[in-house]
Amino acid sequence: MLQPMGWDAFGLPAENAAMNNGVPPAQWTYSNIDYMRSQLQSLGFAVDWSREVATCKPDYYRWNQWLFLRLLEKGIVYQKTGTVNWDPVDQTVLANEQVIDGRGWRTGAVVEKREIPMYYMAITQYAEELLADLDQLDGWPEQVRTMQRNWIGKSFGVRVGFPHQIEGGGTLWVFTTRADTLMGATYVAVAAEHPLALHAAKNNPELAAFIEECKHGGVSEAEIATQEKKGMATGLTVSHPLTGEPLPLWVANYVLMGYGEGAVMAVPAHDERDFAFAHKYGLPIKAVIKTSAGEATPAPWQEAYAEHGQCINSGKYDGLDFNAAVDAIAADLNAKNLGEKKVTWRLRDWGISRQRYWGTPIPMIKCPSCGDVPVPDDQLPVVLPEECVPDGSGNPLNKYEAFLACTCPKCGGAARRETDTMDTFVDSSWYFFRYTCPDATTMVDARADYWMPADQYIGGIEHAILHLLYSRFWTKVMRDFGLTKVGEPFRNLLTQGMVVAPTFYRDGADGRKQWLNPADVAVTTDDKGRPLSAILKSDGLPVIMGGIEKMSKSKNNGVDPQTLIEQYGADTARVFMMFAAPPEQSLEWNDSGVEGAHRFLKRLWSFAADNGAALADSALPADAAAEVLVVRREIHETLQQALVDFGKHQFNTVISACMKILNAIGKLEGHGSDAVQREGLSILLRLLSPIAPHITHELWRGLGYGDDILHAAWPQVDAAALKRDSIELVVQVNGKLRGKVNVPATADKAAVEQAALADENVQRFIEGQTVAKIIVVPGKLVNVVVR
């Protein structure tokens, strides 16, 4: 068993902290690591600290650089332009998180889209395998696999060419999954950055202004998808590939240059977005599919318009169904060299360049005569200086001469280093390999073959797509370079829910929100416990309640368990946290229940202290009292369920089972109770030991169960204890609970029915009515159906 711990230590939060405190990100990061490490140690986790990894250390990130260079040689890393958020005031690139409603978070300036050169990893080369291998990951939650499948987004369609005479002629290509509707295409739209759009704008100031306007706002898909759909005609036309009919060419802000061909064909009758766009701008709508809504598509839009169906108003294709129409149209396009069937992916290549300081330096050198030259292996690692302090005006490396200056490895002339750093997802894509061999002098060594893949990986549900997909990709890349034998990094995956907490803020003098930590705020509630208002404890003045959100550094609503640990100890903190909810579920942090966890452990301790002598080794007497045997049965029933719950990682009900056992043995009296108490407590201690290791270890040894609870056998259900002579059945009449009967465990169906019908209360409810049938669920209930 290997349980390591490490630090994903590069990234934006360290730069933000630096801006606030004027402390270098490195210093802030290392002190956080020290604090967190000591906290994890005080919680008593069995972490193997000899394998600790920090991604911001050169002995780790040098292998990011090394593999980057290998991938560059193989063409899996390549350069192209990408779109970024540009803050025109701070003159810097912004992360999507830093763009709020299309404006820069610090300056409030309207953000612009900018095209800059970036390095990409060709994850799409692995799309087919990343999709196919999901089927084998049966230790992963189905929802995560579904999300990844949808993200990869394999779609079968047709690439269609629209010939045109613009700029001496050419063909505008689009991709569509609905080639069957091609006869209903009434216009074609391109992205604002598309060459045809730029050409049309040359003599059209109005269009140029519109294209300029399209550059405003963020680049994130969510932002583009929710913005108002706008467009403008270019005045140009392209030809329909089958009919030759001229179709107007539009520029639309919802068409993305970076996705597919940067152009779409529009079929307003059968696509909701095109339908809305056509209505807004008065473009023609031509129904070409017979759907369940009929042969016409009057406004408003109905979902049925997008259904597959038979072609109509489509000339020779009339009457064909979806597959036949796609085949026929693709064949005709093929004959004209204007199209073919094609598989496309929603997945895009992974842009890894960041215009930031606190990350792995990209190991490239910019030479005025040789261009971009890779850093030779013997000069790795390219070490990131740790003394810079970002100030919000861009990457400080750009002004750091000691880092920048170098010589070109090719020509030996003076050159400059690349100042872009790598996406931090690179760091987190393979750290688990490094745990297996943290001191290796290569990226990984043979020890990785012994340990990998990880049997159990635990991470937040927010990583369901990006981190987990990049890690899978990176593993396959490492495999193809012979660095590992495994093709998938994680056999079993547990996705934790989010921990959410209330947020509080005040409007600062500069108009920005000052986020206050919940620990510093006192909340008053109404008589139903709902929050009414809040004040800051230090000055007693009101603060604004910002609602409940996932804990984050940016909203300052994280909770530090340190006070909990100091006040109650590690075991109470652990029991409380595991008792709150199953780990997959999201959880609103509230420590009001911590007293209950503490009380339980105190009761456990005092039970052992009060009964220590009686608990001395004693066997269950053959003539034990009946009520004692009932309690023993309950203990084993509880154990049986707890073992199932452990398997489901449902630790809250395991703790509940331990509480039940303590409640049961605490009340126990009668002949044989000492033995059952001893047995029950031994089961309880072992069930609880992974959750509260310190107290259970001490009690296990102190009560003489054994030397070390870690070496004790896992508790097992005694089938003999579960045996019952009689069972209680619930009796329903027409599905409603009307009584309970006790029958011998061996009673047959007829005897059970008879006992149920004999019940006084049941008699009352069936009186004067006909018994239609009686349903008996063995061991559970009887349902008498009357009319």
Next chain:
RNA sequence: GCGAAAGUGGCGGAACUGGUAGACGCGCUGGAUUUAGGUUCCAGUGGAUCGCUCCGUGAGGGUUCGAGUCCCUCCUUUCGCACCA
């Protein structure tokens, strides 16, 4: 907007494949112990009537002898949407 989930007492949550809704805990109420507070212990605690009973798992429909659980429609919340990680 698109993809994935989740909605159960005052609160956190439980209910394995459809079979007694509310386990366990928090909080609250009453009582005991205590000079008092805290601790600890006992009893009660979904709502309405407080007799039997009726109503209750986001809303509305449906399937079934029986629905928190399955199906349809809707609402709300959370996560992700490629530069937060």
